[in-house]
Amino acid sequence: MACGITVPHFWYEIPKVGLSAHFFIGFFWLVNIEPLAAALDDSLGEIGYELVDVQWGPAPGGRTLRIFIDREGGVTVGDCERVSRQLEMMLSDDPWGLGSYQLEVSSPGLERPLKKREHFRRFIGRKIAVRTKEAVAGRKNYRGRLEAVEEKTIIVLIDQEQFSIPFDNILKAHLVFEG
DSSP, X not given: OOOOOOOOTTOOOOXXXXXXXXXXXXXXOOOOOHHHHHHHHHHHHHTTOEEEEEEEEEETXXXXXXXXXXXXXXXXXXXXXXXXXXXXXXXXXXXXXXXXXXXXXXXXXXXXXXXXXXXXXXXXXXXXXXXXXXXXXXXXXXXEEEEEEOSSEEEEEETTEEEEEEGGGEEEEEEOOOO
């Protein structure tokens, strides 16, 4: 069972392979999420969860810190509640300068983002969608089977043709649900 709330269409994110800094330059705030993401990753690992992604952005009535978690066997609503309580205690001192915000904890969903090399390795053989920063072999969008993960690239098979995509050129990647 997935949990969480639908993401508003105006989330601002800098997609990148790996947990990355997310900034929102708005009315009054500029926050580097990278140190927070590292602390969250450690804290969640201690209680058996994987940090998939962190998003910081505007929402109706203020700002929202959205945390995507996963664990073997999937994430339940109870897991989201447990993690939310754990993180509220951790975040209460606010050494990251977040100010007031709403915390949302969610599963990554069926079309989970692929952010880290480990994510790509775990899902070899699955169908993925990838958008690149710069065109590779004349295209920026790929939708095919993840064949391999190498030191600096991933290999995606589309219509029996292999495409080698460098990690540093990946803008965004996610699993494709095959129902």
